[in-house]
Amino acid sequence: MSLRGVAAYNPSMGAIRVVLADDHVLVRSGIRALLASSGIEVVAEAGDGRSLLREVRAHAPDVALVDVSMPLLDGVEASRRIARLSPRTGVVILTMHDDPSFVARARRAGARGYVVKDSAVERLLDVVRRVAAGETCLADDGQAPDEPLTSREREVLQLVVEGKRNAEIAELLHRSIHTVRNHRARLMHKLGARTAADLVAAAERLGVAIGISGSGWE
């Protein structure tokens, strides 16, 4: 095999490979089209946080471009898990809002880039390329708010607020209903929540970015 042939197998020489996650198909398709016309390859798409993790496991992409609000598992929690699942993958968070405390949370969860949806295409391409090259493109000035819940409790909180019943949550997490009830009781206790409305308010306060599609919202 010639040297040239070997070089062709070096992933760093090929197009940047991206897994793209956003629960709004129109937005996702548009961003995919923008990336494609700049030579960045979208190897898989996902519409919720859990299928995002599956695609990242399957493709080990250079970059996961992740909308922050997604059903089942939000972008920040997904970042935390991608860091363990596929350390070579750099997470770039896509968001509607430019919020320093949120950037700090994303950073703490292991994200390496942050792009507001109001950015120009050039900015998106620049961040994706730099993160694919191993750089971190995140401001580090914001203070991350305290995080009272464990990663699992946040996940359960999101699912509860999205309207999932205990049995559905147990199935999604491959845990017993008993375990889910425990998680739920513990997180309600930690949050001082007694009613459904308390839980929803707490989720908003903690920045649990629930997705609205795919969970009976639409």
Added chain:
Amino acid sequence: MGTTRIAIVDDHALVRDGLARLLTLEADLSVVGSCGDGAACLELVAALRPDIVLLDIALPDADGLALVARIRERSPESRVLMLSMHSEPEYAAEAAARGACGLVAKSSSPEVLVDAIRRVAAGESLPTPHGLSPREREVLALVAAGRTNDEIADLLGIQRKTVEGHCERLMQKLSLHTRTALVAYGRRIAF
């Protein structure tokens, strides 16, 4: 058959440019302009007289729904198709009432959007789903505020059983299965 000329109004540049890229893949559609706020939208529409205005319902400086009438004043032949992050039935009903020809959720596929644009350009209006009754909205707002069924019954001067009926119908109409989901939904709609 001529090309359908489209203007895109959405405050997120990436969304706007992505949509433009998608639509220009269709031979019969052309994106003639785009902008990110209500004031620019009115100028753009007056200058370009597009066949279709693809209008995001939530803009920083204007309520997209309120813009529909002003767009039609400036360019009566333009038809407005709304875009929304949410596909709650009340939004579609409201959009139709304000003179839009339809509403497409951003969770739709590009095929659905392209089909909607072609139908609206051909003079059709998209069908609207059933909205909520004023009483149902009232109950939903109170549920979202954390009121119990007993409290809601007291506040509205109706039977608790009637409140339960409203909640059941709300959950059915909105395809929600738990009270928590109803609370979260109600807060999102923010009456």
